[in-house]
Amino acid sequence: MASLLSRNGKGPAPGRLFKVPSVRLPRLPFPYSAPTVPEGLEAPERRRRSGPDYETDWARRLPARLGRAALRETVMRGAVTALAAPEVHGLDRLDAERSEGGPVIFAPNHHSHLDTPVLLTSIPDPWRERIFVGGAADYFFRNAVTSALSALLINAIPIERTHVTRRSTDQAAALIDDGWSLLLFPEGGRSPDGWGQPFRAGAAYLALRCDVPVVPVHIEGTGRILRKGKTLPTPSTAKVTFGPVLHPAEGDNARRFGTTIETAVAELADEATTDWWSARRRAHAGTTPALTGPDAASWRRAWALGDRSRRSRRDKRRWPDI
Amino acid sequence: MPRPGFVLDVDRSTPPLVFHHGEGFRLEKLPAGRSRVLYPGEPLAPLDDVDGAIRHALDNPLGDSPPLHALLKPGMKLTICFDDISLPLPPMRKPDVRQRVIEAVLDQAAAAGVDDVHVIAALALHRRMTEDELRHAVGDRVYDAFAPSGLLYNHDAEDPDNLAFLGTTPHGEEVEINKRAAESDLLVYVNINLVSMDGGHKSTATGLASYRSLRHHHNVRTMLESRSFMDRHRSELHSSNWRMGKVLEDAGVKIFQIETTLNNNTFGSSGPMSMLQKREWEWSVRDRASFAAMKAGLDRMPLKARRAVFQGWKAPYGVTSVQAGEVEAVHEATTENVFRQQLVEVEGQTDVLTMGLPYVCPYNVNSVMNPILVACTGLGYFFNMYRGMPLVREGGVVIMSHPTTWEFHPVHHPSYIDFFEQVLAETTDPLEIESRFEKQYAEDEWYRHLYRNSYAYHGVHPFYMWYWICHGLSHAGKVIVVGGETRAVRRLGFGAASTLQDALEMAEDVVGRDPTITHVHNPPLVMADVK
Numbered sequence: 001m002a003s004l005l006s007r008n009g010k011g012p013a014p015g016r017l018f019k020v021p022s023v024r025l026p027r028l029p030f031p032y033s034a035p036t037v038p039e040g041l042e043a044p045e046r047r048r049r050s051g052p053d054y055e056t057d058w059a060r061r062l063p064a065r066l067g068r069a070a071l072r073e074t075v076m077r078g079a080v081t082a083l084a085a086p087e088v089h090g091l092d093r094l095d096a097e098r099s100e101g102g103p104v105i106f107a108p109n110h111h112s113h114l115d116t117p118v119l120l121t122s123i124p125d126p127w128r129e130r131i132f133v134g135g136a137a138d139y140f141f142r143n144a145v146t147s148a149l150s151a152l153l154i155n156a157i158p159i160e161r162t163h164v165t166r167r168s169t170d171q172a173a174a175l176i177d178d179g180w181s182l183l184l185f186p187e188g189g190r191s192p193d194g195w196g197q198p199f200r201a202g203a204a205y206l207a208l209r210c211d212v213p214v215v216p217v218h219i220e221g222t223g224r225i226l227r228k229g230k231t232l233p234t235p236s237t238a239k240v241t242f243g244p245v246l247h248p249a250e251g252d253n254a255r256r257f258g259t260t261i262e263t264a265v266a267e268l269a270d271e272a273t274t275d276w277w278s279a280r281r282r283a284h285a286g287t288t289p290a291l292t293g294p295d296a297a298s299w300r301r302a303w304a305l306g307d308r309s310r311r312s313r314r315d316k317r318r319w320p321d322i
Numbered sequence: 323m324p325r326p327g328f329v330l331d332v333d334r335s336t337p338p339l340v341f342h343h344g345e346g347f348r349l350e351k352l353p354a355g356r357s358r359v360l361y362p363g364e365p366l367a368p369l370d371d372v373d374g375a376i377r378h379a380l381d382n383p384l385g386d387s388p389p390l391h392a393l394l395k396p397g398m399k400l401t402i403c404f405d406d407i408s409l410p411l412p413p414m415r416k417p418d419v420r421q422r423v424i425e426a427v428l429d430q431a432a433a434a435g436v437d438d439v440h441v442i443a444a445l446a447l448h449r450r451m452t453e454d455e456l457r458h459a460v461g462d463r464v465y466d467a468f469a470p471s472g473l474l475y476n477h478d479a480e481d482p483d484n485l486a487f488l489g490t491t492p493h494g495e496e497v498e499i500n501k502r503a504a505e506s507d508l509l510v511y512v513n514i515n516l517v518s519m520d521g522g523h524k525s526t527a528t529g530l531a532s533y534r535s536l537r538h539h540h541n542v543r544t545m546l547e548s549r550s551f552m553d554r555h556r557s558e559l560h561s562s563n564w565r566m567g568k569v570l571e572d573a574g575v576k577i578f579q580i581e582t583t584l585n586n587n588t589f590g591s592s593g594p595m596s597m598l599q600k601r602e603w604e605w606s607v608r609d610r611a612s613f614a615a616m617k618a619g620l621d622r623m624p625l626k627a628r629r630a631v632f633q634g635w636k637a638p639y640g641v642t643s644v645q646a647g648e649v650e651a652v653h654e655a656t657t658e659n660v661f662r663q664q665l666v667e668v669e670g671q672t673d674v675l676t677m678g679l680p681y682v683c684p685y686n687v688n689s690v691m692n693p694i695l696v697a698c699t700g701l702g703y704f705f706n707m708y709r710g711m712p713l714v715r716e717g718g719v720v721i722m723s724h725p726t727t728w729e730f731h732p733v734h735h736p737s738y739i740d741f742f743e744q745v746l747a748e749t750t751d752p753l754e755i756e757s758r759f760e761k762q763y764a765e766d767e768w769y770r771h772l773y774r775n776s777y778a779y780h781g782v783h784p785f786y787m788w789y790w791i792c793h794g795l796s797h798a799g800k801v802i803v804v805g806g807e808t809r810a811v812r813r814l815g816f817g818a819a820s821t822l823q824d825a826l827e828m829a830e831d832v833v834g835r836d837p838t839i840t841h842v843h844n845p846p847l848v849m850a851d852v853k
Contacts, residue, residue, distance in 0.1 A: 092417035096371060105467060276425075277439075277467035280432035 009132060030259030050147045051264050052137040052158045052167060059151035060132070060180075068152060071078055071301035076153075077121045083225055090242035097192075097213060097245050101126045103181045104245070105214045107203040107261050109196050109269070110185035110289060114233065116154055118222060119183055122216040122240045127181045134159040134184040134202070152174045154288060159202070161188050169206065187263060190228040193298065194305045199265075204258035208248050211270065215245035218268035243268045265293045324364035327848050330601075332357035337602045338804060339841065340613075341678030341822075343805055345615075345628035346620050346771040348678065350822045357839040358672070360713070361601060362848035365587035366638040366663050368640020369744070374421070377645045379580065380677045384655060385462035385648025390427065390578060393508050394434035401506040402427055402476075403530060406445035407455050408632035408684035409514045410584055411845075415636040417580045421461035421513045422643070427580070428464065440475040440502050444511070444529030446536060446782035447773070448685065449734050450476040455688070465604065478782070479532045480770050487534075488573040491565035497573075500530040502832075504575055515656045517550045517707070517847065520723035521581050522653035523567030531566075533764055535780060538562060540786045542752045545793055552849060554657065567649060581656040584639040586846035595635070599846050625727070629737045632681040633688055663847040668713065671852065673837030674829050675714035675798075676822070677704045679724040680845055685779065685787070690731040693810045694738050695725045698787040701794030701801060704844060708853040712841045714741055717799040717827035721822070726806030726814075733777055737769045741784035742813060748813035752792040760785050801830045 005186050027033055037043045058064060080086065097104060104127065108119060116133055123131060135156030141147040152158040158173070159168045176182055185205070186199035207214045220240035243264050248257045271279035282288045293301050330336070338349040339359060345443045352359070369375045380390040387393075388555070394400070407413075408559040424441065431439060441464065443451050445726070456474065468474035477500050478484060486504035490499045503509050503526070511529075515521040528536065530627045539562035540542075545551070548556035553793045589595040593617060597609035605613070620628055643659040645652045681691060682814040683699040700722035705712065714720060730739045745759050760782060763769065769781025795801070802817040819825035830836060841846065 092421070092461070095417065098371070271463070275467035275470075276426060276463035279431065280429055281435075281437075284429075284433040285435070 020034060037256045039321065050141050051144045052141065052165065053162050054091050054137075054141045054147045054158050056132075056151040056152070056155075059155050062177075064152055069227060071153060072120060076117050078310070080114070080117050080121050083233050084118055084238035086118050086122055086221075086238040086240050088240045088242075090268075091124055093242055093244045094124065097215075098124060100128065100185075102181055102214050103127075103130075103176050103204050104271075105176070105198075105207050105212060106131075106181065106183045107186050107214050107265065108219050109182070109191075109216035109265055110187045110189065111191045111194070111219060112226045113190070114222040114226045114227070114238070115185070115190075115219050116183070118147065118219060118238055119217065119241060120154060126130055128178060131155065131181045131183055132157055132172075132175055134168075134182060136161050136189065137168070138162060144227050159184075169202070169209075172206055173210055176206060176212055180253050182206065186258065191223060192228055193293075194227070194303060195293030195301060196265075196269075198292060199258050199262040201258040203255040204248075204256075204261055205254040206270070207246075208252065208254055208257060214257075216246060216261055216264035216268060218243070218265055220269070220272045239272055241268045241272045262291065263288070324366055327361050327363035327664075329666065329668055330359040330663060331373075332359060336450075339602055339843065340598065341711055341723045341841075342504075342845070343678055344721045345625065345632045345681045345726070347617055348822075350676075351631075351725075351825070352676075352839055352841060353836075355429065356836060359588070359841045360666060360668060360848055361435075361843045362586055362599075362665065362846045363663060363740050363838065365585040365591075365846070366642050367646070368585055368642060370521065370585075372422055372641045372644070373426065375641070376423055376580075379432065379646040380426060380663070382644055383578070383647025383652075385651030387578060387647035388544040389403070389644065391434060391508070391597070393576075394431050394436050394509075395679050396435035396437075398436055398438065398507040399505065400431055400436050400439045401503045402439065402440060402512060403442045403503060403526070404459060404512040405514050405520070405529065406443045406448055406476075407451050407514070407687045408445075408448060409520065409680050410516045410637070410639060411485045411637050411684060411687070412588065412633075412637045413458060413687060414639045415632070416585065417460065417461060418459050418633065419514060419584070419641050419644075421464065421511050423580050423582065424460055424464055427510050429771055437729065438470070439473065441468050442500060442503065442530070443476045444500075444525065444665075445477055445490070446480055446529050446531060447533065447783050447786075449773070449777045449779045452688075459739070459760075462548055478774055480774050484492060485532050489569045491569055493538075493562070493565060494535070495566060496534055497527065497563060497566045497837045498525065498532045498574075499570070500533040503530050504570075504573070505634050508576050508578060510578045510580065511713050513579070513656075514649040515581050515583050515660055517703075518554065518657050518660045518849065519557075519559075519706075521656055522554065522563065524563040524647055525579065526570060526575075526577055527563045527566035529643050533780065535566070537760075537764075537782075539566075540788050540789060542756050542792050544633040545789045547766040547795065548706075550708055550793065551707045552706050577649055578646065579649045579652045580644070580648040581652050581661040582641055582645075583643045583656060583663070587639050588637045588846040590638045590845045595674040601736065622803065629681070632720050635853070660837065661849070664707075664847050666848055668850045668852045669677055671711060671713060671715040672718070672840040673715060674719045674721060674826070674839045675705070675712075675834040676721045676839060676841045677723070677844060678705070679722050685783070686731070686734070687751075690729055691724075692729065692730045692735055692738055692742070693726050693806075693814055694742060694784050694787050696722070696803070696806075697814050700724070700791075701798070702787065702790035705791075705794040705797075707762070707842070707844070708850045708852050710850075712794075712797055713842065713852060714798065716797055718797075718816075719800045719802060719832050719837070720794065720798045721802045721804060721819075721829065722820070723824045725739045726803050726810050728807055728810040728813075730736075734779060734782075736772055736778050737763055737766070738779070738784040738787075741788075745784075746813050746815075750788075750795075752788055753787050753789060753796065761790060772831075780798075800829065802828055 138157035140150040189199040226233040486501040764782035772778035
């Protein structure tokens with residue numbers, strides 16, 4: 001607004017035809033507005049309404065959970081079905097962990113804002129009702145409104161991705177210890193070009209710290225629908241493949257286990273774009289294509305990406321009917 | 323701790339008992355003081371880690387077989403065969419244990435660098451499995467990896483170019499099986515051993531065989547000499563398969579057998595049908611309300627809808643054991659595990675045997691239980707679920723409860739229709755049927771075409787169903803069907819009764835007044851060890 005006015009506020013700004021009047025509402029008296037601070041005294045530190053310090057406890061209380069479940073099963077599921085109609089594969093690999101019902105960490109690749117709703121509607125019970133999402137503090141919690149919406153809709157907690165803090169990991173670890181499962185995108189952000197990014201060690205670190213297994217997940221197709229930088233989605237199909245549950249091996253550290261998770265997701269990507277048998281053979285031969293794509297010029301990376309856009313829909317009809 | 327099966331002596335306070343009755347149920351009161359009920363054991367605790375158990379079995383084989391990974395080499399020909407749609411019953415919930423085992427085998431094959439792999443549904447003369455059925459058995463991952471390139475398919479027992487003749491047993495039995503399986507460097511057979519009849523050498527020698535081979539043990543003589551075919555040491559059916567297994571071995575067919583067993587969790591411990599695996603006097607208010615609501619609903623539904631409801635049921639079976647290695651050693655352990663779940667000791671025989679027949683048998687999954695299959699389920703399978711001697715005395719009466727409608731699946735069972743209309747109209751004597759009609763049906767070009775290209779059981783299959791019942795037919799003095807369609811029941815040569823009381827009165831004409839009665843409370847499956 002200020003840029004539209006000239007510096008003294010009396011004439012139109014250069015290049016502007018109309019003068020826009022400034023309107024100032026009268027300030028309400030205390031206690032209907034915040035108190036002023038006497039000069040010479042330090043203003044008390046105010047709790048931030050956004051960012052990494054945003055408190056999300058309220059979003060895990062019963063009213064918020066009920067509201068979230070209702071929204072997920074109506075608005076979110078409807079939108080996901082309309083935009084992505086995801087095919088879900090590999091749920092059978094989770095049977096043993098599902099029957100135990102303990103918390104797990106879901107570690108998917110990340111192409112699109114659609115990934116979270118697709119996963120939240122694809123992840124089976126009992127995890128679906130007790131899952132929280134690691135959301136970028138600088139993106140999802142940048143102001144009070146986005147913070148509240150992120151906490152309510154997807155049960156996000158703020159995760160610092162620009163620097164390492166104890167607060168994020170402590171909060172995530174406390175929730176996992178309390179029986180909540182975590183959905184965390186180890187790439188730390190959406191793919192800029194359709195290929196994956198190197199995995200960070202956060203998911204592996206939390207798995208080791210809390211002694212919980214990790215479920216590698218591969219999502220294919222959401223980049224076609226709403227890739228990074230796009231504002232309007234294009235309906236298409238997506239495919240979610242859950243992989244075999246990973247437990248840290250004896251003596252694993254976060255870096256090594258993180259590499260294991262990345263490899264597992266890469267194998268799932270290979271499985272989703274070719275077939276399971278070919279993917280297993282390449283996995284055993286150590287020739288699984290990397291998630292990050294070929295190390296080449298951008299046009300060649302884009303060219304190679306064309307091979308990964310296979311999609312299939314199968315008619316479930318049982319034949320013959322009588 | 324699951325309770326084992328047991329025998330209940332019926333008294334005046336025994337509640338009415340559930341009889342399966344096709345796509346429905348009947349509640350029947352048995353006479354007090356002279357009736358007993360054979361209840362199945364409760365489901366055994368399933369394995370906690372099935373995938374771990376599979377890996378353990380592959381790495382620690384039974385008998386003189388090396389571990390699977392030691393048998394896998396780059397450049398070899400590997401064929402994986404698996405039991406078809408007829409097992410288990412009802413089909414199990416996903417993931418099917420065959421999928422788990424096949425994936426574990428393929429994973430080791432991938433690690434060993436094996437490229438040449440075929441996956442074959444060992445269905446003998448059964449109908450081909452549809453895509454959905456194959457997907458259910460082996461899983462989408464395996465199906466999508468192999469089927470599009472033609473490497474996952476149904477065995478074709480009538481394809482002369484893909485059958486290999488391997489020799490003859492000392493008894494003159496010809497052994498001819500799937501050529502790809504016979505010529506592979508390793509044949510891995512993945513089985514589900516639902517009952518003690520399944521598995522062992524029968525898996526390969528029957529599942530992958532042709533009519534030329536099968537006719538040597540699927541015949542009246544073999545069945546009459548099998549007392550019963552559920553007790554492999556007293557079964558001529560199994561003896562014949564053992565001899566054929568020896569021919570396979572001598573011909574150099576290397577078999578790595580993987581067998582699995584399931585528990586009795588057929589209807590679930592919770593859910594709409596859970597009361598069916600509880601004992602009636604232990605039903606809660608909820609169970610009684612669920613049963614009443616289910617029965618009322620079913621009684622008002624059209625048959626097609628009822629059938630869809632029942633055929634849609636997938637059993638939440640738990641896997642109780644996995645064993646792998648040399649065929650005989652594996653099957654010995656498997657049979658023990660089957661008996662651990664199903665065997666119940668029973669003292670002596672009775673005059674009458676009653677049974678409620680369910681909606682499904684091995685040959686009507688996703689299909690219609692036609693009258694021939696009703697006869698086979700009752701007199702073939704349930705009657706033979708014994709070790710020692712039958713539950714009913716020789717000359718006694720078998721009473722089966724089933725609607726027995728005159729209805730056939732035209733795609734799945736075309737030769738059954740003609741068998742019922744033409745053959746049974748002339749005679750019900752198995753020996754006469756075998757000698758006069760079998761060859762004609764077995765070699766009929768139209769049935770052969772439907773078996774190979776449609777989803778039809780082989781032309782000779784209804785004959786085998788009739789042979790399956792010949793031990794029961796020769797043993798029982800009379801067979802009565804309760805609640806069946808009279809003209810269909812009479813075509814089978816059985817007596818028709820509207821109620822169990824009528825059937826018991828009819829039975830008295832054969833076995834005398836106040837007969838003793840055994841009721842088999844089956845399914846979940848129970849096998850009698852009759853002393």
